[in-house]
Amino acid sequence: MKVSLTVNGARRTVDDAGESETLLQVLRDHLGLTGTKNACEQGECGSCTVYLDGTLVCSCLVLAGQADGAEVTTVEGLSAAGAAAVQEAFVEAGAVQCGFCTPGLVMAAHDLLAHNPDPGDDDIREALAGNLCRCTGYQKIVDAVHRAASPTTTP
Ligand code: FES
Numbered sequence: 001m002k003v004s005l006t007v008n009g010a011r012r013t014v015d016d017a018g019e020s021e022t023l024l025q026v027l028r029d030h031l032g033l034t035g036t037k038n039a040c041e042q043g044e045c046g047s048c049t050v051y052l053d054g055t056l057v058c059s060c061l062v063l064a065g066q067a068d069g070a071e072v073t074t075v076e077g078l079s080a081a082g083a084a085a086v087q088e089a090f091v092e093a094g095a096v097q098c099g100f101c102t103p104g105l106v107m108a109a110h111d112l113l114a115h116n117p118d119p120g121d122d123d124i125r126e127a128l129a130g131n132l133c134r135c136t137g138y139q140k141i142v143d144a145v146h147r148a149a150s151p152t153t154t155p
């Protein structure tokens, strides 16, 4: 199956996507964009979060054919767009341990801050509720989002 999509601003075509393959598989296995992680493949962990036509989705739940013609932004595209501040805040706050959840969390945090530049704890926990982390206990992730929201004032 042929799938054409715009990924991080560039037109990409995959000629040999399987009928049952997902957008996650297209991104990782066909396009080499391994920043988007594959963990549960059931929509439960948020590791595979990307923007699909401007909305955050779990790419493991989107069939490749459904993404045909769509615009996709992955965590690699966020970096290019200047979301490095969010990534730096995660590192500085100690919110990255094994790092497997981090790309999905960065996507969710970036989306939250785009809509709410000064979120409270409850806003952050609600926005990140779909992203599981086995390592950090979440408080450092919340701290990281606060830090990203106020990079010059948060200690
Ligand atoms: S891999 Fe998609 S939600 Fe877990």
Ligand code: FES
Pocket (backbone or CB within 6 Å): 095, 096, 097, 098, 099, 100, 101, 102, 132, 133, 134, 135, 136
């Ligand atoms: S840092 Fe390991 S799963 Fe979150």
